[in-house]
Amino acid sequence: MAEDRVTQAVGVARELLEADGPDAVSMRAIAARMGIRAPSLYKHVPDKAALEAHLIAAALTELGHALRDAGPELADLAAAYRSWAIGHPHLYTLATAQPIPRDRLPAGVEDQAAAPLLAAFEGDEDRARAAWAAAHGLVSLELADRFPPDADLDAAWAAFVAAFSPRPERRAQPRPGA
Amino acid sequence: MAEDRVTQAVGVARELLEADGPDAVSMRAIAARMGIRAPSLYKHVPDKAALEAHLIAAALTELGHALRDAGPELADLAAAYRSWAIGHPHLYTLATAQPIPRDRLPAGVEDQAAAPLLAAFEGDEDRARAAWAAAHGLVSLELADRFPPDADLDAAWAAFVAAFSPRPERRAQPRPGA
DNA sequence: CTCCGTTGGCTAACAGTGATAGCTACGGTA
DNA sequence: TACCGTAGCTATCACTGTTAGCCAACGGAG
Known part of the structure; x- marks a missing residue:
């Protein structure tokens, strides 16, 4: 068969x-x-x-x-x-x-490693990773060109920020879609 | 030069x-x-x-x-x-x-389209998209094999669920990293 | 039994790929 | 002037996905 x-x-x-x-x-x-x-x-x-x-x-x-x-x-x-x-x-x-080996990257860029992301989340590794995952997804969200134009993307971004903002006071901000 | x-x-x-x-x-x-x-x-x-x-x-x-x-x-x-x-x-x-054309996919799988994701978020398109982005990132989180083994991934997953759960009562649940 | 179409294998070949070897010509420096 | 490195070239290699065309084996119809 x-x-x-x-x-x-x-x-x-x-x-x-x-x-x-x-x-x-x-x-x-x-x-x-x-x-x-x-x-x-x-x-x-x-x-x-x-x-x-x-x-x-x-x-x-x-x-x-x-x-x-x-x-x-x-x-x-x-x-x-x-x-x-x-x-x-x-x-x-x-x-x-398999990722391209690091030494093939343009010199210098690899120096900005994990530190900034961890700093943005004040050492909370779990949330930093979740944010990385979400942001990673956002890249394709923007570039895959499968979604309606900027207006809707803005809303998705806003929801993303509201969900993941490292600053607690941002959490109370009304979600745009609700 | x-x-x-x-x-x-x-x-x-x-x-x-x-x-x-x-x-x-x-x-x-x-x-x-x-x-x-x-x-x-x-x-x-x-x-x-x-x-x-x-x-x-x-x-x-x-x-x-x-x-x-x-x-x-x-x-x-x-x-x-x-x-x-x-x-x-x-x-x-x-x-x-460029994505592979849909008609190249195995028959049947493409029928399960956007509906389940929207249903999971009860019609809230913005949050559905943000969740899509995050989940998309999670795929590479798991498969890129760049992170420590299951224990840490579980924590990242928990943080992800806490942030995006469509059920409000899950929101109050303590975040594992904090 | 005999034919016949389908299935699934084969060899040969094609255009195009990334990459290397080895050559040449120019520009600057001692 | 002599030299050397830079940056181009042609010719070539091994390999890629893919097609054309051939052939053996099988299953069903007359």
Whole structure:
């Protein structure tokens, strides 16, 4: 059955990915581990991007299960998130790619490390991490270009600030959407 | 000056990226737009990944400026975030890649669209978006494998839930880091 | 049994990729 | 003038995703 071969290919792709990084995931390498040759893969999968899309879906599903173990409220959110994220498959690289080594970065930028974020939250590491996560998401919120223009983004930003502001008095500020 | 040629190459790369997507960003294409040939680029840049790293840094700096316009508190957060994010250059693909077309996804998954997230927040679109952003960040928090093991992640998750829980009574719950 | 279409493999090949080797020409300095 | 580093070039390498075209095996229809 074709479906069987597809899931097998996705599994092999994931093995290669986790073992040797994204550059190791080639159609020839996948096929070799399946005991066939690369062109035969195209009898089961239209192209490499489709294979990667399957990988995304599997990874996000697993993530949902992992989050479910962490608590039911979080699982609800994760399920909702997954539904949205499935429409943003370029998450794939975010979730799987090995970061570029630090010494490849332009000189100097890496010196501004974790300190400013911790300082902004006065040493509260947990909130600093949550804020990092949220801000990280905001990047794609802005750049993914999947949302309405600036007016709505402003509201999302305001909600974000209200939820995460390190200054307690900002907490009482009325939320824009409510 | 070599530095000049590098920034020029990064600019050209960005043009190609925004015009025709990530696959259009090849060393040959970049060189062609600069009026030179691909091998000459390697006199200024060690490899393509280094060039991409410059692109990340530039994009994140611009994002910081954009966020600064949205308000000073947010700018503080953005600056702190940027410092952390600069250590995660695989953000590059997240920020720039064109999503894989929906019809390449495995059949069925795309049907679970925005509705569950909106439902979880009882129609409050702004908070739903902020939660999406935060959850999006959480994905990389978990998978980037840059943080200490489960114990600390649990704390970050708890902080995240406390901040974004759609149920008001959860708000009073003591934050784990404080 | 015999034909026939489908499935799933194969080899050969193509255009394009990042990257290296080795050459040449210019500009500044001793 | 002699020299040396910078920055371009051509030619080339190994490898990538992908297609074309061929072929063996299987299952069902006449």
